[in-house]
Amino acid sequence: MYGGSLSLVRTSDATLSRHCRECVVRHLGACQALSDKELARLEAIARPRRMKTGQVILPQADKPAFFANIISGVVKLTQVLHDGRQQIVGLKFASDFLGRFDGAQNPCSAEAATDVELCCFPLGEFRRIVQEHPKLERLLLESTLNELDDARDWMVLLGRKNAREKMASFFEMIARRTSNAGCVHCEPATALEFVLPLTRADIADYLGLTLETVSRQIACFKAEGIISMAPNNHRHVIVPDWHVLEQAANPVQ
Amino acid sequence: MYGGSLSLVRTSDATLSRHCRECVVRHLGACQALSDKELARLEAIARPRRMKTGQVILPQADKPAFFANIISGVVKLTQVLHDGRQQIVGLKFASDFLGRFDGAQNPCSAEAATDVELCCFPLGEFRRIVQEHPKLERLLLESTLNELDDARDWMVLLGRKNAREKMASFFEMIARRTSNAGCVHCEPATALEFVLPLTRADIADYLGLTLETVSRQIACFKAEGIISMAPNNHRHVIVPDWHVLEQAANPVQ
DNA sequence: CGGGTCATTGAACCATATCAAGTCCTGTGG
DNA sequence: CCACAGGACTTGATATGGTTCAATGACCCG
Numbered sequence: 001m002y003g004g005s006l007s008l009v010r011t012s013d014a015t016l017s018r019h020c021r022e023c024v025v026r027h028l029g030a031c032q033a034l035s036d037k038e039l040a041r042l043e044a045i046a047r048p049r050r051m052k053t054g055q056v057i058l059p060q061a062d063k064p065a066f067f068a069n070i071i072s073g074v075v076k077l078t079q080v081l082h083d084g085r086q087q088i089v090g091l092k093f094a095s096d097f098l099g100r101f102d103g104a105q106n107p108c109s110a111e112a113a114t115d116v117e118l119c120c121f122p123l124g125e126f127r128r129i130v131q132e133h134p135k136l137e138r139l140l141l142e143s144t145l146n147e148l149d150d151a152r153d154w155m156v157l158l159g160r161k162n163a164r165e166k167m168a169s170f171f172e173m174i175a176r177r178t179s180n181a182g183c184v185h186c187e188p189a190t191a192l193e194f195v196l197p198l199t200r201a202d203i204a205d206y207l208g209l210t211l212e213t214v215s216r217q218i219a220c221f222k223a224e225g226i227i228s229m230a231p232n233n234h235r236h237v238i239v240p241d242w243h244v245l246e247q248a249a250n251p252v253q
Numbered sequence: 254m255y256g257g258s259l260s261l262v263r264t265s266d267a268t269l270s271r272h273c274r275e276c277v278v279r280h281l282g283a284c285q286a287l288s289d290k291e292l293a294r295l296e297a298i299a300r301p302r303r304m305k306t307g308q309v310i311l312p313q314a315d316k317p318a319f320f321a322n323i324i325s326g327v328v329k330l331t332q333v334l335h336d337g338r339q340q341i342v343g344l345k346f347a348s349d350f351l352g353r354f355d356g357a358q359n360p361c362s363a364e365a366a367t368d369v370e371l372c373c374f375p376l377g378e379f380r381r382i383v384q385e386h387p388k389l390e391r392l393l394l395e396s397t398l399n400e401l402d403d404a405r406d407w408m409v410l411l412g413r414k415n416a417r418e419k420m421a422s423f424f425e426m427i428a429r430r431t432s433n434a435g436c437v438h439c440e441p442a443t444a445l446e447f448v449l450p451l452t453r454a455d456i457a458d459y460l461g462l463t464l465e466t467v468s469r470q471i472a473c474f475k476a477e478g479i480i481s482m483a484p485n486n487h488r489h490v491i492v493p494d495w496h497v498l499e500q501a502a503n504p505v506q
Numbered sequence: 507c508g509g510g511t512c513a514t515t516g517a518a519c520c521a522t523a524t525c526a527a528g529t530c531c532t533g534t535g536g
Numbered sequence: 537c538c539a540c541a542g543g544a545c546t547t548g549a550t551a552t553g554g555t556t557c558a559a560t561g562a563c564c565c566g
Binding site: 464 | 514
């Protein structure tokens with residue numbers, strides 16, 4: 001079992017910590033503070049669950065049935081307007097928490113963006129354990145504060161960045177969350193590669209753009225040499241120079 | 254003292270509960286669960302503080318010196334890009350909490366949008382009290398979860414709504430937070446009025462628009478009769494029919 | 507009265523949306 | 537192995553909502 005996280009499903013190292021444990025669970029750093037006894041309590045109620053790409057994990061406006069920890073895969077949190085316009089308001093990766101443990105109804109729908117492995121805790125029992133373990137509650141609070149910071153950073157992107165900056169920022173974020181980029185414990189690689197976990201349409205819904213604009217920006221980055229893509233694969237991105245990408249995401253002046 | 258909130262500064266009823274106590278402190282409903290003893294602990298360390306419009310309360314990237322409760326006025330949370338583009342990522346009203354109590358550095362700058370009265374708690378002492386009182390920690394967690402929901406709703410607005418819908422949604426939000434609109438305990442008024450707490454430039458920074466576009470949308474709403482404004486006052490808005498405004502904010506189809 | 511801030515209004519421009527083909531990849535069934 | 541269908545993606549042409557630049561107006565305060 002992976003000691004520091006709440007992920008109680010046995011997984012291969014390849015899934016959770018291919019490059020750097022610290023990076024994958026960075027949002028749960030404090031998690032390592034949980035005692036063996038506390039982890040055992042959680043382990044007792046944990047139930048593994050697999051979802052296929054596109055499946056709805058938690059529907060909007062429903063009272064959630066469980067609280068979960070993501071073992072592998074990517075989950076998108078989406079909200080829709082009456083006329084069908086859609087916005088992705090958050091992405092959840094391996095080691096992230098999923099769901100509202102306070103029993104309130106889900107403010108947005110959670111959908112599997114890729115195939116997903118979950119570790120689910122029945123809500124009633126989870127809440128009881130939280131009440132008995134202030135350390136766990138503190139952990140949830142810290143994680144919620146981090147989510148809030150991320151949400152606000154994304155508001156700046158949605159409100160004030162142009163298509164080029166949005167696209168570059170998205171690449172940066174995906175690289176940071178799914179490869180070892182930005183990890184203080186790893187070599188500061190200037191080149192790196194990663195796999196996009198979303199379709200062009202999903203990327204557009206996350207960035208407040210249309211899928212055509214996303215496609216054009218990617219074409220533009222390829223033409224400039226900021227990225228290249230593996231042949232016959234629209235998902236595999238190679239970034240030869242990380243600093244150039246950062247420049248595109250946050251231009252000076 | 255107002256029993257249910259953490260606002261320990263003596264204020265007139267006119268400030269905190271002119272129309273409906275439930276509305277003004279709705280985000281702190283659970284606050285009323287705090288015992289007299291707990292409130293007394295907080296009261297002992299509370300320090301009142303006044304800020305003028307435009308003053309920076311908590312600078313971005315600083316370790317905050319205090320945690321606060323807003324007694325009156327409106328505070329804007331802002332983030333800036335390198336080239337000066339600005340985005341307001343949150344507005345805080347009377348009874349809202351202000352600052353990060355966990356000692357992390359402020360992710361954004363907090364600035365007085367109007368004259369503001371605060372009730373400040375020195376951070377070290379506040380954290381000690383929080384650790385001793387799980388009920389208070391639970392309260393902070395609930396409040397953070399609500400902030401996160403609000404932030405995500407705003408992401409939908411920034412990413413997917415057009416200027417007209419943004420403007421109407423903004424009016425709705427201000428009405429809800431500063432008048433009795435939407436309060437279940439009050440008469441469901443169809444007409445209502447409120448005062449805008451922000452300049453046109455601030456509204457633009459909150460909606461991801463330019464101030465010219467904001468001005469034009471307001472002119473448009475006036476022409477359509479969706480709103481009218483008091484003479485010689487760019488801040489005082491009158492909404493003759495609430496439902497028409499709602500329609501503009503969330504059009505069907 | 508004059509200077510400053512805040513707001514309105516107009517005209518031109520442009521970044522992105524929209525509409526419309528067309529291509530590439532994948533899986534399926536003959 | 538090929539034909540075909542469907543989904544994901546790309547590319548082009550055109551339209552437009554919102555920005556940008558610029559001028560003007562209204563109010564406040566010393």
